[in-house]
Amino acid sequence: MHNFSLIETRGDAGKAVSMLLARLLEQNMVQAVIVPAAVPPSVLPMTRLLNNPADLDQTSPLAPVAGVSAATQAAKISRGPQEIKIAAVLRPCEIRALVELHKLNQAQLDNLLVIGLECPGRLENQDYIDLQDQNQDLDQRFYRDEDLQSRIAITCRSCIDFLPENAHLNICVLGLDLDQQAGIAWDEGPGADAARALELKPGQEPGERGRAVDSLRSQRESAREEVMSRSRETISSSSGLQSMIAHCLGCFNCQRACPVCFCRECVCSREAFEQNLEMLHTRAGRTGGIRLPAGMTMFHLTRLAHMAHACVGCGQCSSVCPIHIPVADIFRTVAAATQKELDYKAGRSPEEPIPHLNFSTEGDQ
Amino acid sequence: MKEAARALVMGGGVSGLKAAMDLARAGCSVFLAEKQAVPAGLLLGLDRQFPSNHCGLCRVLPPDPSGRTWQACMRRGFGHPGIEFFPGFEVQDIQGSPGNMSATLIRQTLMVDSDKCNACMQCVEVCPVHMPDLFSTGQIPVKAISRAAPHRPPHHLAISLEACTLCGRCRDACREGAIDLDAAREEKVLDNLDFAVLASGVEYCLPEVYNLYQSAAHADVITTLDFEALLSSAGTDIMRPSDGRPVRRAAWVQCAGSRSLKLEADHCSGICCMISLKQASLAREKDIQCSIFYMDMRTSGRDWQKYLDRAREKGVELIRCRPHSIEQVPEEQILRIPHAPSPGNQQDRDFDLVVLSVGRDPAWKPPEYAGREGVFTSPGSRRVLDIARSIIAASATAATALGEDRQESLPDQEAKDQDQVHSRVLVVGAGPAGLSAALTLAAGNIPVVLVEQKDHLGGHGLSNISPEQRKEVQDLAARAMEHKLVQVYPSAAVISCTGPAGGFKSRIRDSSGDEKEILHGAAVLATGGRAAPVARQEDRTADIFEYSRRIFAAGNSGEAPESVIFILCHNTRQEPANYCSRVCCSLALKSCLQTLSLRPEAEVTVFYRDIMVQGDDEELYTRARSEGVRFIPYSPDAPPSLEAKDGKIRVKGSDPYLSEESEYEAEQLVLAPGVVPAAGSEMARIFNVHSSAEGFLCEADAKYRPVESGRAGIFICGLARNPVPFKEAVLEGRAAAMSALGLLKQGLDSRLQTFVRVKPALCSLCGLCLEACPFKARYAHEETGAMAVDPLACRGCGACVAVCPNKASAWSEQLEENVHELN
Amino acid sequence: MNTGISRPEEAGTDNSRHKELDVLALVCNWCTYTAADLAGVTRLHYPAQVRLIRFMCTGMIDMRYILSCFLDGADGVFIGGCHPGDCHYLTGNLKARVRIKGIRPVLESVGIPPQRLRLEWIGASEGKKLQEDLTSFARVIEQLGPSDYKGMNLV
Numbered sequence A: 001m002h003n004f005s006l007i008e009t010r011g012d013a014g015k016a017v018s019m020l021l022a023r024l025l026e027q028n029m030v031q032a033v034i035v036p037a038a039v040p041p042s043v044l045p046m047t048r049l050l051n052n053p054a055d056l057d058q059t060s061p062l063a064p065v066a067g068v069s070a071a072t073q074a075a076k077i078s079r080g081p082q083e084i085k086i087a088a089v090l091r092p093c094e095i096r097a098l099v100e101l102h103k104l105n106q107a108q109l110d111n112l113l114v115i116g117l118e119c120p121g122r123l124e125n126q127d128y129i130d131l132q133d134q135n136q137d138l139d140q141r142f143y144r145d146e147d148l149q150s151r152i153a154i155t156c157r158s159c160i161d162f163l164p165e166n167a168h169l170n171i172c173v174l175g176l177d178l179d180q181q182a183g184i185a186w187d188e189g190p191g192a193d194a195a196r197a198l199e200l201k202p203g204q205e206p207g208e209r210g211r212a213v214d215s216l217r218s219q220r221e222s223a224r225e226e227v228m229s230r231s232r233e234t235i236s237s238s239s240g241l242q243s244m245i246a247h248c249l250g251c252f253n254c255q256r257a258c259p260v261c262f263c264r265e266c267v268c269s270r271e272a273f274e275q276n277l278e279m280l281h282t283r284a285g286r287t288g289g290i291r292l293p294a295g296m297t298m299f300h301l302t303r304l305a306h307m308a309h310a311c312v313g314c315g316q317c318s319s320v321c322p323i324h325i326p327v328a329d330i331f332r333t334v335a336a337a338t339q340k341e342l343d344y345k346a347g348r349s350p351e352e353p354i355p356h357l358n359f360s361t362e363g364d365q
Numbered sequence B: 001m002k003e004a005a006r007a008l009v010m011g012g013g014v015s016g017l018k019a020a021m022d023l024a025r026a027g028c029s030v031f032l033a034e035k036q037a038v039p040a041g042l043l044l045g046l047d048r049q050f051p052s053n054h055c056g057l058c059r060v061l062p063p064d065p066s067g068r069t070w071q072a073c074m075r076r077g078f079g080h081p082g083i084e085f086f087p088g089f090e091v092q093d094i095q096g097s098p099g100n101m102s103a104t105l106i107r108q109t110l111m112v113d114s115d116k117c118n119a120c121m122q123c124v125e126v127c128p129v130h131m132p133d134l135f136s137t138g139q140i141p142v143k144a145i146s147r148a149a150p151h152r153p154p155h156h157l158a159i160s161l162e163a164c165t166l167c168g169r170c171r172d173a174c175r176e177g178a179i180d181l182d183a184a185r186e187e188k189v190l191d192n193l194d195f196a197v198l199a200s201g202v203e204y205c206l207p208e209v210y211n212l213y214q215s216a217a218h219a220d221v222i223t224t225l226d227f228e229a230l231l232s233s234a235g236t237d238i239m240r241p242s243d244g245r246p247v248r249r250a251a252w253v254q255c256a257g258s259r260s261l262k263l264e265a266d267h268c269s270g271i272c273c274m275i276s277l278k279q280a281s282l283a284r285e286k287d288i289q290c291s292i293f294y295m296d297m298r299t300s301g302r303d304w305q306k307y308l309d310r311a312r313e314k315g316v317e318l319i320r321c322r323p324h325s326i327e328q329v330p331e332e333q334i335l336r337i338p339h340a341p342s343p344g345n346q347q348d349r350d351f352d353l354v355v356l357s358v359g360r361d362p363a364w365k366p367p368e369y370a371g372r373e374g375v376f377t378s379p380g381s382r383r384v385l386d387i388a389r390s391i392i393a394a395s396a397t398a399a400t401a402l403g404e405d406r407q408e409s410l411p412d413q414e415a416k417d418q419d420q421v422h423s424r425v426l427v428v429g430a431g432p433a434g435l436s437a438a439l440t441l442a443a444g445n446i447p448v449v450l451v452e453q454k455d456h457l458g459g460h461g462l463s464n465i466s467p468e469q470r471k472e473v474q475d476l477a478a479r480a481m482e483h484k485l486v487q488v489y490p491s492a493a494v495i496s497c498t499g500p501a502g503g504f505k506s507r508i509r510d511s512s513g514d515e516k517e518i519l520h521g522a523a524v525l526a527t528g529g530r531a532a533p534v535a536r537q538e539d540r541t542a543d544i545f546e547y548s549r550r551i552f553a554a555g556n557s558g559e560a561p562e563s564v565i566f567i568l569c570h571n572t573r574q575e576p577a578n579y580c581s582r583v584c585c586s587l588a589l590k591s592c593l594q595t596l597s598l599r600p601e602a603e604v605t606v607f608y609r610d611i612m613v614q615g616d617d618e619e620l621y622t623r624a625r626s627e628g629v630r631f632i633p634y635s636p637d638a639p640p641s642l643e644a645k646d647g648k649i650r651v652k653g654s655d656p657y658l659s660e661e662s663e664y665e666a667e668q669l670v671l672a673p674g675v676v677p678a679a680g681s682e683m684a685r686i687f688n689v690h691s692s693a694e695g696f697l698c699e700a701d702a703k704y705r706p707v708e709s710g711r712a713g714i715f716i717c718g719l720a721r722n723p724v725p726f727k728e729a730v731l732e733g734r735a736a737a738m739s740a741l742g743l744l745k746q747g748l749d750s751r752l753q754t755f756v757r758v759k760p761a762l763c764s765l766c767g768l769c770l771e772a773c774p775f776k777a778r779y780a781h782e783e784t785g786a787m788a789v790d791p792l793a794c795r796g797c798g799a800c801v802a803v804c805p806n807k808a809s810a811w812s813e814q815l816e817e818n819v820h821e822l823n
Numbered sequence C: 001m002n003t004g005i006s007r008p009e010e011a012g013t014d015n016s017r018h019k020e021l022d023v024l025a026l027v028c029n030w031c032t033y034t035a036a037d038l039a040g041v042t043r044l045h046y047p048a049q050v051r052l053i054r055f056m057c058t059g060m061i062d063m064r065y066i067l068s069c070f071l072d073g074a075d076g077v078f079i080g081g082c083h084p085g086d087c088h089y090l091t092g093n094l095k096a097r098v099r100i101k102g103i104r105p106v107l108e109s110v111g112i113p114p115q116r117l118r119l120e121w122i123g124a125s126e127g128k129k130l131q132e133d134l135t136s137f138a139r140v141i142e143q144l145g146p147s148d149y150k151g152m153n154l155v
């Protein structure tokens, strides 16, 4: 992004950002805000829709946790009336999911002011709740405490796409002392309009930021290589894949938590109930009988077939799996291969057409 | 109300099939007689057809979710609930008058009982009569008893009674008793016929019969029909018939049996140039050197000139010369064609194979009963037509037959408007095509709204040049004005058209700006074309249409210039207007002749690239030459240059064959810049259909669905679609009307079934199916936004079902089971 | 989808089932299936382990059909459609092509090598090509041996 401005945080970066959001509402740049907020007695910030500036000081825009992926909600809300513009604070993976959802007609990007958050990773929901007990200012401390950072969700530890893309405005945290300052970056267009309304003055971007990003990236890249090659190896045989899928409870949590799985109801979840009994009996006659509920391998393969091109690597599927199957590792591994083959990257650009709709006559099979 | 009309269609080739299916869709009971065991006629052996180089015959089949219509390659068979098919039968005679006609059918092909046959092939083994192998796989001997068609399962054998001697050996050899030779003499009589349509095509010229070239008897001198078999993708390399060696050099000799006064064949067969170009292009893919000897390359359709250019790019060599002989060089086992590409420049060229490009048999005449009252002959049974034109001609003939039968069987419209299907048809454009469409529909009891931009009917005036044609157009216009079912909106334009087929909603704006909404079930776009503009520096220049109009206007007492020069293909047949306009050449020839008849001493010169006259218009060319018109060819790289001097026009041209410059002067210069579509891209936008770069409206399938646009319920015809002469515009108008009529008939049928459905509770409105549907059959409902299927547009491909991740897009209930069974 | 690979009478006879390789050919009704008839007429035999399954168009072949074939124990899946430009439904074959391109990496990642899935264009008159393509495909499958998923009895 071209413009960068530092804002004073006075020891609470979350609050500083909240205030900016409140200003956007006051200035009528937007009519609503989507941002995480924990409403007592709950301590876990969940996505919240607000339209009263006074409510903003209850929110936690920088909380290192994502109750569920906010992309699904932002997409849904964005399909509302044209007159209501909404600012949505989203993580990079959530923006990527939003872009994919937009291509599938599930989001109306024009209605959104997308505010991207640089993301060192998120904590699992339960970890956040536990840590919150011990750390009063967890949201603020997280950004300076490497120990806390090392506890982020397993998928996040090997995420290399931690910088937001396709946002109008970015909240910058890397390479900055958040107790003093946070950064806001923007480009021409709606982002610049918002920056003007917020009276942000473009300034110099501190050089440490570049270094911080680079070192995080190289650390993540090697982690990712390790995870991926392990998982590539495991799933590349039917028994390896089965060693994971065999435990699947068939709860469909992973599918429901997936921000790009946009079907109202997964075709596989229906099928699990509509199994053709005759077929089941036939198969039951083969070696070893048949595992019930049936169709779980088919479920995971179907989801891969349908969505590997669109997987944004958010890790939500792993986070929600009650039996701790590394769903996201499987998914990211297959997604990397698929997206490479199709010369596509999930969430890269709202203009990039869905590869499966490219029926051109060119080329050979 | 009278019961459904009983119609006999003769010929099961592409024309006959199309006519039969159109009539069946319009509600007639149809009888279809075909002398072969399978339908498809000539196309049985024709795998690749220009200009797409693909087959697509199956695309004439109507989609039918009930599954009662044959839905597979027709070379394997045919079945249609509204058509009684008589394979193996030919009509011998037709007696009686319309409404009470009877036809006698005799057997031509005898089928072996396929239920009994176990494909042991004993019968084929013992049959003593050998036949030429038309399909070239060479794997199985071809005898009088043989497989019915190559694409048929092996136990479908048939006996050609033309060849069969009834010796009985096959019957005796068959242990299953599947052969009943007595049935050979079987006759069928069809009574109470209301009308008959003759669509059995023409016979092709056989070189031996006419002794075309002395070497025609040589095994390596074959016809284009034979070459088709060699090309058939069933085989791999192309081998010489004589010795089985691979062919490396092949020549095509055009006009074998056509354009010849000696053979009394003063006609052009119209499609042979394209056939040769296609064969040569395909042979190039097999790395064969290809040369075509021709006089004029008659690439006279919208896409054909471009096809020629592509053939050239592929390396097909074109030699402008009609060879006088083909010599055999026995020592080298080759064929030699001596020729003179330019005067005095004698050359020999050697080939492994020579293909004679044959056309209509000069002696061929339609059967005698073709002339009887109540028998309608498709133009495709008078002259050779390419596939698209055959289809159009067949539909148009069916429409004419139905119109004269007054179709009481069709629903009385206004009363029948159903919730979703409106019976009205919107016709845009009142030129020859639009008027014919409107009148055909009205004759079928379908109310028509005819919108014309001008304040009068009759079109852009390209066709009312000669007095006879002008009268025809005026007559059409007058009939349309009078017809109570035709509502005419002159000086008006359509500005929008929304909705699915059967339920279109269009807005019409008249010259005062008033708007009106019209509900209609289908639309025919016939917005025509006009003369391409010419840059005119001198007032002694006219375009061909002006000049002709002028010279014909005064009848036989008018005045003609003392000297006139025509330049044909002026700025056309090259990018960006790379197509032949099809009207200029014959108009020019007529004008030459008229000029000479008004002023016999007039000096008439024609600069041309290829004279494109087809069918019997060839006579015009012959006459013009014999009456002294000077014809000078030019190449588009060196077009004649113009200069105005002393009130005269001076034209300098270089004849590429004589390689000499020549200079002529004349009082009058006539340019033929061709025609351009009048409103193509605008119409395409309003009606959401495709148009070509030149602005012609594009059809769903260039060969097999020529008058249907890609959007169901929108039909296209006439000059708006492609350059056509007057008569063809009329045929296209009728054909488009016939298709519209069939669609409405289907739509008004209350038992409308669909292939697919949308389960709204599951649909997330992602729109993937919208993108996947190749027939624009999917739409979001205007008010509810819900995804919907247009049953009149859907052809059941299942792409939407496959693309929908959630199976909200599903097969219809009755199909769901089949599909699973199938899978 | 019932691919017909496991016939009830085979159940229990265990290993016998694994010896034979199963190749499923999902073919288009209009072109490739016609070619199969033609191949039959001209006595061009294709390998016995190939089972032809007819679809109206390759464009209606859901990715899930391909997955079920493999889960069901197919060792190879062959898809035969019309040549580009020939599809009865205009672009069904191109849809099949992009779908196959997309599913190949998925299969490969889970241990089904891409050679086990092949797409070919076979025109109505190309009985010979059908035979050649099926034969060469069957040969490739033979070399690869039984699929990793064979006999896993997965759904």
Ligand code: SF4
Pocket: A247, A248, A249, A250, A251, A252, A253, A254, A255, A317, A320, A321, A322, A323, A324, A325, A327
């Ligand atoms: S969340 Fe886990 S257990 Fe539930 S369906 Fe997904 S993989 Fe299976």
Ligand code: SF4
Pocket: B758, B762, B763, B764, B765, B766, B767, B768, B769, B770, B787, B803, B804, B805, B806, B807, B808, B809
């Ligand atoms: S593809 Fe399926 S979910 Fe998407 S719009 Fe079509 S029917 Fe609805």
Ligand code: SF4
Pocket: B755, B756, B772, B773, B774, B775, B776, B777, B778, B789, B793, B794, B795, B796, B797, B798, B799, B800, B801
């Ligand atoms: S995509 Fe669906 S709606 Fe469109 S033609 Fe095919 S089956 Fe019909």
Ligand code: FES
Pocket: C028, C029, C030, C031, C032, C056, C057, C058, C059, C080, C081, C082, C086, C087, C088, C089, C090, C091, C092, C093
């Ligand atoms: S009809 Fe053959 S692939 Fe579509």
